[in-house]
Amino acid sequence: MTNTLHRFGSRDSLRDDYIIFAMAARGINDQGAPPKLQTFLRLALKHHPINVGNAVKGGIFRASKALTPLAHWRRREFIAPEEVVESIDTCTTVSAVFDDPANLEAFLTELRGADLGISINIAALTDEARTCCQRAGITRHSVEYSLGFHGDLNRLPDRHVLELSTMCGHGMVAHNLAKKMLDWVKEGRRDPRQAATYLAKFCTCGIYNTTRAIRVLEEARVGK
Amino acid sequence: MHIDPRKCVACGNCLAVCPVSAIYIDPVIRRATVNLDECVECYACQNRMSKEDLNPTLVRTIRGFFKLLRIRFDPEPDVCPTSAFAPQQLAWPRSIRQAFSDPCVPHESTGVYGRGTEEVKTNDVTNRVGPGEVGFTVEFGRPAVGARFREVQAVTMALARIGATFEKNNPVTALMPDPTTGAINPEVLDEKVLSAIVEVKTPEAMLPAVLRTVEEVAATLNTVVSVGVAVRCDGDGENRVEKALAGEGYPVFRGKTNLGLGRLSNLDAQATTAGAAGPAGR
Structure with missing residues (x-):
């Protein structure tokens, strides 16, 4: 999950962006890891995450592989989080x-008590992550x-495009898709929630922050 | 990746979803076409777009009729209406493009999905970056520009010259016949990938030299490079490097924090590495 490291944005732009992920190390603690990874996600789901993902199988926002013209009006934009949990059958990152x-x-506190024994990381503003850890009684390693x-x-596009596109590391x-969605929102062809959903479907690991994307799209719409 | 011209209706949806802008509408055949030299085989188009299986002739007719009447219609932007993508069999060295670009494919050298390396994410059990050391991740082509290994090699050879040690469990290091030189297998030098992460480790004192080297060489490249610096914290969760980086003017407000909750649990690992890593080593 180096893919969570380089999200573009100012401190303020990243204020609502916290990714926590779990993984086992090959040859060290990967034996019997899938049930622990499932437990990690089940505990997370109790604390209202906005996205969850399995790096091998995908997040809750997924492409539809068998659309029909009639399905466009009732497309299934995301799957149930429990399906993501059930999809964990190998040593992956969740x-x-x-x-x-x-x-x-609150999740960290519960996670610490669960003592899963696999590596847990938070990608976020470093001081905010540290504060969360301290309150949960965890000293960062x-x-x-x-x-x-x-x-x-x-070769890089403008800041709004980067804020949207780098949420999938x-x-x-693609920058071009982020630009297209920004344009469509400005033109009123889609609302920010719809645009954020399209973008999130391209993020394989389920780490796309749709709350932040909606905010960025709203700000860009009015030229902020 | 190929696009089947018999199926493609030139709707243009796939142009925007290609991270490296390798897809275009060929004005001669009037179909979406992939520039294979630029395509990094990330499969974003094939795997992430939704698909319909409409009759291409019917769709072309309807599109042509609307065009004639100057009617703009509003298709879903993430759908290929005729499932026109046709993945090709990738032979060496082109196969390396997919390995370094499609996060759903594990790297052969490390067995790790994504970008093929655990880096500091499992440092609590691997001890990859120890006390007094600094780990660097230098990611070429990110964000979504892509890079050729010839550009990667320019930096890896410069890093080798200043004595940086390349991480053994890393897919780029696996491409170096002799990691002490930083030279990469010449067969892959012209291959373009979406991302290649170089990992080196040095003593803390070499931090400025490594960053200066990366920045100087990166400034000569036709791509972008994302740089990460990893350190081990002391028993209070502190480290000296953060202050040093801030003093040099680098942004250190965002990063990845390893919580130190992992531990050895594989029976064979306990037998061979007992005491070498984990919280006890902090």
Whole structure:
């Protein structure tokens, strides 16, 4: 989940963005990991995450593989979170996205008590993550800081596009699609929630923060 | 990736979803076409777009009729109406594109999905970055620009020259016949991928030298590079590197925090690495 590390945005833009994920290390604690990963997600679901995902099988927002013209008006935009939990059958990475630190904190407290024995990471504002940990009685072990983008920055699009597209660090949310959704929202062809849902479907791991995406789209619509 | 011209109706939906803009409408055949030199085989189009299986002739006729009347219709932007994608069999070295671009495919060298490396995410049990050390993740092509291994090699050779140690369990290191030189297998140098993560580890004192080297070489490349710096915290959850980075003007307000809740549990791992990692080593 290096894909959670380099989300573009100012401190303020990232204020409602907390991804917590669990994974086992190959050859160290991966034996019997799938049930622990399922427990992680089931505990997370008690605390109102806005997205959950299995990095191998996908998140709650998924593409439909057998649409018909009649289905367009009743498309299933997302699957039940329990389906994501049930899909864990191998040693994968699972994640939950929160838009409220209080919910993350409550989850952390419960997670600590569950003592799953697999690695847990939070990708978020580092001081906010630290505060959540401290309140849950956890001392952080390691930190990886995002130092941003370097190289030929002329190849990057504008800030609203980057804020939307970098929420999938695997690059599955194309800059052009983010730009298209921004334009469609400005033109009134789709509302921010619909646009955020389209974008979230391209994020394979289920780490796309639709709350933040809706906010970014709303701000961009009025030229903020 | 190929697009079947018999099925494609040139709706243009797939153009926007391609992370590297490799899909275009060919003005001669009037069908969506993939620039195979730029395509990184990420399968975002094939795997992430929703699909219908409409009759192509019917759809072309309807589209043509609407066009004639200057009517703009509003199709769902994430749908391929005729399921026109046709994945090709990928042979070496092109197969490496998918391995480094499609997060649903595990890397052969490490067995890890996504970008193929656990980096600091499992540091609580692997001890990959220990006290007094700094781990660097230098990700080429991110965000969603793509990079060729020739560009990756420019940086890896520079890092090797200053004495950085490449992480063994990493897919890019696996492409180096001799990691002490940073040179990458020449067969793959022209292959383009969506992302390639180089991981090196150095003593803390080398932090400025590594960052300077990466920035200087990256400035000469035709791509972008995302840089991460990983450190181990002390018993109070503190580290000196954060302050040092902030002092150098780097943004350190966002990152990834390993909570240290993992522990060894595989029986064979306990037998071979008892005491080497985990919270006891903090």
